[in-house]
Amino acid sequence: HGLRINTAKLTSSSPPTELVGNLRASFLVMGALLARLGSAGCSPPGGDVIGQRPIDVHLAGFEAMGSRVDREGEKYVVETDGLRGARVFADYPSVLGTQNLMLAAATAAGTTTIVNAASEPEVQSLAAMLNSMGARISGAGSHTVTIAGVEELHGTTYRIIPDRLEAGTFAIAAAITGGRVEIRGVHLGHLFSLIAKMREAGVVVEEDGDTLRVWRDGELRAVTIQALPYPGLATDLQAPMAVLLTQARGVSYVHERVFDNRLLYVSELRKMGAEVVTTGTTTAIISGPTPLLGSSVRALDVRAGAALILAGLAASGRTEVADVYHVDRGYERIASKLRSLGAAIERV
Template sequence: MLTSNKLWYTIRHLETTNEQQDIMPSVTIKGGVKLRGEVPIYGMKNAVLPCIAAAILTKESVTLKNVPQITDAINMLNIIKSLGGTVEWVDEHAVKIQCNNLNLDTLDKKLVKSMRSSVLLMGSLMARFNQIELSEPGGCIIGNRPMDDHIAVFKGFGAEINRIEGGLKFSATKLQGSTFFARFSVTATENALMAASLAEGETVIKLAAREPHVSNLVDMLIAMGAKISGRGTSTLKVVGVEKLSGCEHIIIPDQIEVGTFIAAAAATRGELFLKPIVPEHLDALFALMEKIKLPYQVKDDVLHIMPNGSLKAFKLQTGPYPSFPTDCQAPFGVLATQASGTTLIHDTMFEGRLGYINELTKMGANATICDPHRVLITGPTPLYGREIRSLDLRAGVTLVIAALIAEGQTTIHDAQILDRGYYKWRERFQAIGAEIKTEMPKEVESLVRTI
């Protein structure tokens, strides 16, 4: 029997070695459960990663608080350690980062290539060193996510960009402020903010992403001494400074986690209390909850999701903030299987984010994929336990919800992918009534004894 700590460290070991092929864990979930209780909401995955990258911008100490120990955050910190930075966990959710002596030659390129979010290193490393060589990053396979927006950003700063074997080389004498369009790309906006903070002159970022985690990064950069105006708008102005200082910064609660547990509560006809939340970050979710007649109450930083009767089918279209977040699309897809009528889901952001539908149909869902962006789901339909597979982070947690409402037992393979973005997801679901067992191949059981 694996304890949660042993499982956690085993998965982290497998994620960063060649030993992960065909020996990753699966989970078995008993269906027919109504989730009830309190769920802690941890720091946001999409906020902590750019903030870790931003620590490279200064030689002084940076302390980040409310940090979830998810594998993506651990891997980003390991990349900083590979450069020569130091990382110290002050407590379970606070990490101290020092980047005073960095060496680009020791960058762990294999780790960079393994995660999509490593693209965020461009802004901070270019600002610090004026040159970098990066492997094209990996991550979840959820559609075509080209580097074009990032290349356009650094060309705007005056960088020369060349293709090299397995990646790209960026170089500049000194980054120069300029005006350009980020086309609402979150990571391109974040890279531009980091680079502009130490560039010469003024930078104007038009069509900037307005997501809460972009504003969270702006808050951190301002605390470090950056001169940024336009926070929360689609036009950001940055006046470069000579150097940035250290800071303490708090990562915002994860509104995608909130959306995930909203869908889980509604699908299982359960009752959950989610804390802490930032209500102003959740307008699109609240609007949909009202549309489908899902009762809820907000008091201070607590969201109370109440038991529901019959849910109505809905139309859902994702888009840049403040529209409905693409990362919540899949969990609401499984909810649609339990709603009365036909639901139309249109993901305008990514063309490969409907792969989970094939797994749901194996379980009995009545769904038709119209094209790579749209799906029709008719409900309510019963789901049945099957053997299914996690395709990406958000699809993985969606299948957990599907398993909870299914008749019988469901086995989800490649479940480790959830650890990339949901800290202690097993424990949190178990605490509110889920019966989840983790199964490891024998090869991993023996590996546990050596770690």
């Protein structure tokens, strides 16, 4: 895929609310529009209901850089007479918050330093793209990012990084079904934590340049996983890994350390015969192996939906996953890709 963007005639600083509500990352327009037009208005971002995901990091950073932040009806409105560099402390290492402040600071007067910045590959990739456009950003990938403002940015041609979450999902799919999958075009370093835990669970993972080969050779072993900010195991791969662990011998523990309500899918997994109990809202205890049975379940968010599809692949009988529109936001043509690997799956 390729996308050519020309903003020469950009005039509106407020995206349509109905579009913003579909994807949490929509709020990233705020930093870019604020830098370009001096004002930006946006409804609270949409996305999955997986716990508290405040936008305080974004708004506090904008204020520190000389902006006025107000709430007008359903929208946040941010205005500035000129952004200036500032030292910003992020209350938590928010990926989108870090990216939004980078976008705003790229052309601000002076130098901006983001302390406790997110270090995810997506942050590093945005910094690399902005630098290719003339920005001066250093420290991306660490928890302190420094942006020396420049007068203006110019166009660029940039190749986005591979989707580590999609690659990880297909790797887990191979392990849970007992199949063998080769995934090409992968940035292996971005998947180190997942590969380490899969190997600990008994999955064979072979690395070859930008190619990953995954298969299961023998019984899976119970492990403990923790979803953490990068370079820890990605929270977006926690649910698919939990499905894999239903097939592991022994008792596995799943700890969610990023969001406070991301185990809602457990009730759906139980419908399929999984032996899973939760302690509070952030820890699940999985006893296995348990045979999964086809059932009618519902995708509660994008990654939980993907996890239930994987559970359906491993289950006996027919599984129907409702509300798969959630999954579409994170996976392009997931049904046809799985079908090409031999899965009996169809979109209805």
